Amino acid sequence: MSDSGRKGGALWRDAEFLKFWTGEGISQIGAQVTTLALPLTAVLTLDASSSEVGLVNAASYAPFLLVTLLVGVWVDRVRRRPLMIMANAGRALLVTAVPLLAVLDLLRIEYVYVAALLIGALTVVFDVAYQSYLPTLIGKEHLVEGNSKLQGTSSLAQIGGPGLAGLLIGWVTAPYALLINGASYLVSVVTLLAVRRTEPEPVAPERRTGLWRSVGDGVRIIWDSAHLRACALQSGLYNLCWMSLQTVFVLYAARQLDLSPGTIGLLLGTGAVGSLGGSLVAKGLKRALGLGPAILGALLLCCVAPAIIPFAPANGGLVSLALFVAAFALIGAGGTMANIHIISLRQSITPDELLGRMNAGYRFVSWGTLPLGALLGGWLGDVIGLRPTLFVTAAAFLSAVLVVLASPVWRLKDFPAQITARPETAGVPS
Template sequence: MIAGKKKGCQGRTTMPKESANTQQYTRPSTRFGALWHYPDFLKLWTGETVSLIGSQVTTLALPLTAVILLKATPVQMGLLNAVGFAPFLFLTLFAGVWIDHHRRRPILVATNIGRGVLLGLIPLFALLGMLRIEYLYIIAALAGCLTMLFYLAFQAFLPTLLPREQLVEGNSKLSVSQSVAEIGGPGLAGILVQWISAPLAVVVDALSFFVAAGSLLLVRTPEPRPAASIDLRSLLPEISEGFRVTFLNRYLRAFAGEAASYNLFWQVILTVFMLYAVRELHYSSGIIGLLFAVGSVGALCGAALTSPVARRIGVGFTILGAAALSDATLLVLPGITSSTPGALGFLLGAFFLQGIGITGCNVHVDSIRQTLIPDRLRGRANASYRLLVSGALPVGALLGGFLGAWIGLRLTLLVGALGLLSTWLWIVFSPVPKLRSPSTLVDELATSALEKPGETNVGMLD
């Protein structure tokens, strides 16, 4: 139940050793990709696509419930967004170590079922006339805990399902699903909000989580045996090992810094944008849904174009250009002061280009991270990364809410847009632009201590 397009939050990261994959790989003679021959990936992909569509309905319906039905203030909107992300800030490190010691598929099933139950409470309370902003805070916080567990477990589960050479295709297909969901989801949400009201529209998301849980139950590929039971005496050393993997590696550190700063300022924008669009621009839920849908068309284009572009100019320059594109386009937001067709056209163009940039960057970043992090460190390394990247979200939400109340909605949009413009510098001042292909990282990794159990040195250090 996390709203908005974010860096580094998409299904989305780490790598198995080859022995972890028990599903046989046969290179097909089809141009549509090898993964059409992986039944278990298709089950996972189908369930996630349904869930992503449902979550896009909540992305629009939940804040509109707060804005329209509960008359939320900027500070209340900031708090609502922040509590959903707070678990990433406070629980991620411990959850990452815990996930390393448990099989990931049962965790994915349980968190999907739990989120379906929690979101189902919103339409139920609305029908009973009991819905209050405080209840939304509690539901968002609990769902945020389950979402945090789901993200960490998913990032560790996907590479056990696919061989290394298919991770880019797997991430691309998941990105396409994300984009398709974001194209259809907001439009569906806009229709549902106008037809049955915002809180009742959330029932679509609740049902989608049960579909995703069912698809995971059908997966038959066995997981590698998890690590031994957690020894409390080793908890802090294991957490610190995850930090070393993430922040001593030049590539992972650059990706974490760029994604965290992007998420911080994007959340500043997102927290006040819904208020600005409804109260200042007087947009309907349908128009707001159209903006997010067009942004997702851009994301779909980015997913389709990023691999061919990378083959021509290299992965590093593709990541750099995509990051710059996603950062610069939203500078138009504070300049939109009316709801004229021309102003709407500028907004549509900005969201479209942002979508291209985000997905064009994410596909390659996810695949590189999956290449660099071995199975035994997956949960804790992703947890340290997630602490920074997703931990920036509640900070951005609170900052956006308080700035909106203090300096106004439009100036807050300007602060967020200027902040976004600086985030690509993390990529500029890193070795990423020189990277031609992730295969060169595999060669370096083969001789690094990162693959060797019992050693904590990280390959490719400064």
Template sequence: MTERRSLWGHRDFTVFWAGDTVAQFGSQITLLAIPLTAAVTLQVDARAMGVLNALSYLPFLVLTLFAGVWADRSRRRPVMLVSTVCRAIVLAGVPLLYAADLLTIGWLSFAALLAGVFTVLFEVSYQAYLPSLVDREDLLEGNSKLQVSASVAQVAGPALAGWLAGWLSPQDAVLISAIAFAVSATGLGLVRRREEPPERARDRRPVRREIAEGLRFTFGNRVLRACVLEAATYNMFWLVLETVFLLYATRERGMSAGTVGLVLGGGAVGSLVGSLLAKRISERLGVGPTVSLAMVVGCAAPVLVPLAGGPRPLLLALLVLSFFVGGVGTMVANIQVVSLRQTITPNALLGRMNASYRFVSWGVVPVGALLGGWLGGGIGLRPTLFVAAAGLFASALWIVFSPIRAMRELPPAADGPADGVADGVEDGTADEADRAGKADRVDRLGEQDEQNAETVG
């Protein structure tokens, strides 16, 4: 028997990982550079900012469920490659339009919408591609390396975006992100390993039926229902806060783009710290108390944003503290929730549960963006931040008043439909779970890279 080598010696994984790392930074730069372009370069109002953010996330509501089915029925790498190239082209158009004096909030919103479409197509394929690239025994190492890249990008990305926007301009920062996606596409193109086409299921059922089963299972389970409603409430009010915060920070508090990036970077640092503390806290307090306490702390922290004031150093310190504490709390809770979701869901339903979960929890994001813009333009930026803080704190109540609070440890893993939680799922799901269980076990490893992709849950 030959000794298994580390993935450091795996040529195809190495180039894929390098390209993905660059793309992670590109994504983080884009998240801040596009709204900064609207706020600083185009000087838009709160309502226009709300529409921009809503269009950025609209594809997650419209396409996620169907994109997941498409990704399972086709080769994933071509989808990822085309999506990455298209994101680079779309984003490169923003500084070009500005140079030609043609950039408007309409064109910027259209670019954000297209970038969101290609992001959805990439993400659903990306999460399922790794098993085609490395051997099954290397999946844990591969996911770990990819997660490290994502965590580093989340810590450094906002600060880098703010620095680029301040040193150059917000639209030039968008160009940098386009270049990053072009580099990522090059890494994907250099992968040599041939991806086998997916097997065509002999008894493939209609897409609508499979989607409906996932939705019924997710909302028929009291634990999953509490988690997804908390995540949806949190995400909606987080977009209310995010929509007006850039305008509030740059116009009412006189902060530069670089300073805004540093403040938002506090949340990423908090998330990294939370990921390091999550296991230790859970072992001491138990799963349920850890989720409840961390959720309350993380959801209460944003109230410091509208309350922060005083001399400039104190203002900045309070803002950084707010995002940092929020990042720690939500990450500690998020890790427990993801593990809980994985444990109570049968293998054969994990994919559809994840799609249903993301569809609901991210589908409300455009609503939050529009609500933030409407409130910001109607009652003012600072009052809107108080509304957002109240909504974020209220989201924790879904968990506090759920069965999760009483759990001391994770329940036994579900091999078939979880007892008492699959109400409404059609007969035959148990047999399906048994047939698909072995093939779908890799989904538990693949879902690890989602922990930082979702806000909570």
């Protein structure tokens, strides 16, 4: 970590971080195309029902519930950059298979389910590995700066990705838009291969433990820390509501408001302008308010804003579109500010040898609710209607704020001391 470009903590001058950042950012743009193109492939090409769209979204996120803890053990055993490269190469192959099957007139809803499931599994590998790799790449003293840049890139991807996806879907149809995603993953592989900073070997365990005990460590690490526990629980509740909202909104906009795929994509994309703004002011917000109040304020913003969506006129007019943009912008701004500080908090207080299992345990709790939210949103949309489901979901978002208010997180002025590993969590599996 002694590179001359690292002096002063200026990551803009850190060539190795910039390569990593570029690769991660390009794959984020591609992932945004898939987020819209896969469900719209089901809706527009295969005439899927609300429940079938819910199953597509559920399959995308089911691996966060099914394999995340195993991936966390794996990530703690090996170097993390090769895992990211492998994951993006695999995602490139899977998404490009969709247009190939469409050309051959073989595309079926069952393949969309399988593709979503496998892409989701590789996304688990990439995400757990990259969040565990970042502290070894830039040092823990630069985490807020590094996470701010990464969240800013994610926000830009959310701005351009859905809009690009919507325009591409309108131009070449949904399956072929996925070719852009496949290309983006391959470019990301090249940039990650170009990183030259040596990644340290995984920390050798004091004693080796069995696989399933190590899997259990991923959840135990979260549960034993009041700060990590509260962050994970609020994230799980928030993501449950967000996936329900996203599943139903795409159907609501396409079928009841008769909006085009391009308009839906641009709505989601322009709403993410707020995310970019949030990434730019997050560091200053922490400095002005302190860590805990900054997290709480950001959560209030992103958990109240969803109520704007069902209250907007159900006619697809200019007023509705303006309110949708405002809602998604506020959700993006609050969510991004909260994520920057929560991710930095997690990385700061967790020893390096536990980062893989901590990130996996966190993703298991927080992202494991995404498939449940997709199924719940799709089911409620069929049972009570799309707009009533948006009202129910908007009210449920507030549960995430209550979890943080009931915890010590919102009272933090700065990052607390690093947690101490239990003896049984110090090793890796045999």
